Amino acid sequence: MTAPVLAVDDLEKYFGGGGWFGDEPPVRAVDGVSFEIDRGETLGLIGESGSGKSTIAKTVIGIHEPTGGRIRFEGEDVTPQTRKQLRRLRSEVQMVFQDPTSCLNPRRTIRKSLSVPLKATDVPKAERGRRISELLDRVGLNDEYLTKYPHELSGGQKQRVNIARAIAVEPTLLLLDEPTSALDVSVQAKIIGLLDDLQDELGLTYLFITHDLSLIRNFADETAVMYLGEIQERGPTDRIFERPSHPYTRALLSAIPVTDDAEEAYKPRREPLEGEIPSPRDVPSGCRFHPRCPHATEECAAHRPEPREVDGASVRCLAYDDGTSGFADFASEPGRLTSDGGSDR
Numbered sequence: 001m002t003a004p005v006l007a008v009d010d011l012e013k014y015f016g017g018g019g020w021f022g023d024e025p026p027v028r029a030v031d032g033v034s035f036e037i038d039r040g041e042t043l044g045l046i047g048e049s050g051s052g053k054s055t056i057a058k059t060v061i062g063i064h065e066p067t068g069g070r071i072r073f074e075g076e077d078v079t080p081q082t083r084k085q086l087r088r089l090r091s092e093v094q095m096v097f098q099d100p101t102s103c104l105n106p107r108r109t110i111r112k113s114l115s116v117p118l119k120a121t122d123v124p125k126a127e128r129g130r131r132i133s134e135l136l137d138r139v140g141l142n143d144e145y146l147t148k149y150p151h152e153l154s155g156g157q158k159q160r161v162n163i164a165r166a167i168a169v170e171p172t173l174l175l176l177d178e179p180t181s182a183l184d185v186s187v188q189a190k191i192i193g194l195l196d197d198l199q200d201e202l203g204l205t206y207l208f209i210t211h212d213l214s215l216i217r218n219f220a221d222e223t224a225v226m227y228l229g230e231i232q233e234r235g236p237t238d239r240i241f242e243r244p245s246h247p248y249t250r251a252l253l254s255a256i257p258v259t260d261d262a263e264e265a266y267k268p269r270r271e272p273l274e275g276e277i278p279s280p281r282d283v284p285s286g287c288r289f290h291p292r293c294p295h296a297t298e299e300c301a302a303h304r305p306e307p308r309e310v311d312g313a314s315v316r317c318l319a320y321d322d323g324t325s326g327f328a329d330f331a332s333e334p335g336r337l338t339s340d341g342g343s344d345r
């Protein structure tokens with residue numbers, strides 16, 4: 001059996017803490033996160049702003065040093081990250097960010113921007129020009145762009161150049177941090193089409209971070225739902241979207257508009273999210289979602305749930321703990337909306 005491309009085990013990333021009197025709690029941006037991604041697969045990471053999605057990606061690629069836990073790349077432990085491991089990681093893992101402009105040097109032509117990552121590869125100097133043309137072609141641009149500067153390109157074209165830069169080193173894994181959210185809707189679809197093609201052609205593995213639930217539903221093989229530094233639910237995308245188990249997942253998915261084909265598609269009951277996500281510096285006791293959960297009991301404030309296998313997914317909710325549930329009815333009922341938007345319960 002081949003090892004997953006990426007395996008993250010109990011990953012923690014805390015920021016700050018201490019303060020003048022040593023009593024300031026740290027920001028627990030990522031707090032005990034585990035997942036795996038197999039070769040050629042896409043894991044979608046969703047969750048409200050501030051839940052820790054980008055911090056996971058930045059810790060995996062070595063921008064942040066992990067506070068705890070393990071990161072394995074193709075079976076090799078790359079934590080703690082020695083310089084040699086970091087070098088290997090940088091050639092195998094690349095990241096594409098949300099803002100296509102900030103990642104390109106405004107004073108460099110596209111040719112120059114694309115030649116920089118090639119210096120880290122074994123492509124001989126004499127062949128780099130041909131390789132740059134090939135990369136542009138792969139992302140749907142042509143040699144006319146070689147002499148252009150970033151300000152002469154549209155947002156979508158700049159993101160294509162960023163993707164070309166990312167694949168220049170022939171990586172195995174791409175960390176895509178909201179790669180389309182700064183683009184117009186029509187351009188978004190084209191960039192998603194490009195990422196889809198590249199995955200097929202190059203056998204790439206993706207960690208895809210987004211707020212766009214419809215996009216992740218169509219694009220990701222597996223979906224993980226983050227809340228306040230923890231993954232609350234993770235499993236095959238169809239399972240998560242058709243039969244969400246965690247109250248947070250249900251609340252998040254109930255924001256997706258009900259369409260006319262709702263008779264066929266399962267939809268979560270309307271359980272809109274109330275209130276704001278708490279500060280990761282001051283996380284609630286027990287289940288972190290309990291202050292906002294419509295089903296919370298006293299148990300939920302007292303015990304931090306461990307992830308449990310529920311119907312093919314991993315779910316962090318006491319409702320699924322044997323015997324401790326005060327709301328078994330809720331846990332056994334996936335709920336769905338009818339096309340008029342009402343609950344069919």
Ligand SMILES: Nc1ncnc2c1ncn2[C@@H]1O[C@H](COP(=O)(O)OP(=O)(O)OP(=O)(O)O)[C@@H](O)[C@H]1O
Binds near residue numbers: 015049051053055
């Ligand atoms: N370098 C840092 N120093 C201190 N706190 C940080 C740092 N980076 C992130 N955080 C905090 O960690 C938490 C998680 O942030 P992160 O950006 O990972 O969330 P996110 O889910 O990606 O949000 P968004 O969807 O808005 O990008 C937030 O409270 C954020 O303020």
